[in-house]
Amino acid sequence: MMRRTTTNLLLILTALGPFSIDSFVGGRVGGGRANIKSTTKPRKISTFNSSSSMTSSIKMSTREESTILHQVTTKVGKSASTIVSVSFFLLLAYQRDAIILTLWIGSILNAIASKIAKKVLNHERPAELQDSDKIKLKPSDGGMPSSHAMSLSFIGTSSILGGVIPPEYRLVTGLVMIIYAATALRYRVRDHLHTVDQVAVGVVLGLINALAWLKFAVGSSDNVGAILSYVQKNWVSAETGLFPYSALSIPIVVGILVVGSFERRIVLWMKNKSKEE
Secondary structure: OHHHHHHHHHHHHHHHOOOOHHHHOOOOEOOEOOOOOOOOOOOOOOOOOHHHHHHHHHHHHHHHHHHHHHHHHHHHHHHHHHHHHHHHHHHHHHHOEHHHHHHHHHHHHHHHHHHHHHHHHOOOOOHHHHHOOOOOOOOOOOOOOOHHHHHHHHHHHHHHHOOOOOHHHHHHHHHHHHHHHHHHHHHHHHOOOOOHHHHHHHHHHHHHHHHHHHHHHHEOOOOEOHHHHHHHHHOOOOOOOEOOHHHHHHHHHHHHHHOOOHHHHHHHHHHHHHHHO
């Protein structure tokens, strides 16, 4: 009777599975400690690491934004000289009055002043430029001040304050010009065409030249400047106040010679020619 009862108890405990016999009996069976261990493996709980996934998404988004910003900066920087020159010429061709013509004369003199300053200061450009494969036509002149910075600063300031832009559009146009100029100049620093100091000096000089030109050359409605007065008397029609379309060939030629890095290309051509010989 006792043996049958013990056998039945063992069968019941075996059926319970993960619990040991000692939990219920607390003694020895058949001369040794009998333990019945569960053969069920613990279930692995799959967890979703939201923090890691979010970090990866942010990094991927940052890389994409960085790539887009890099491409935009490159396109703006490489085309800035052409875009600004063509835009200013189209404005000149559209208005053809004494004001815009006087500002164009000032922009050309400002560009010439930047080239003279480079020769006088003879400040080297960043050393990394010579090892860069991004710039095919490497400048051979000095880097102080940045002629691009001087031109952008002069044209932007004189256009906004010189009466070319209508008053209701000056704020928006000014902000767009600042963003565009900052992007173009960021490219020139990033690709080692100039140092930050060279760009900063160019911006300041362009601003000073623009303000001085507006004050002394253009003047005001009460006191017309000397250059504007000369242009009104000699270069525009007394009846219409405009200069003829045929005269637009002059700004084209002068712009190519002064702004289009013509002398840089001539110097490069001469160097290549001497190497071939």
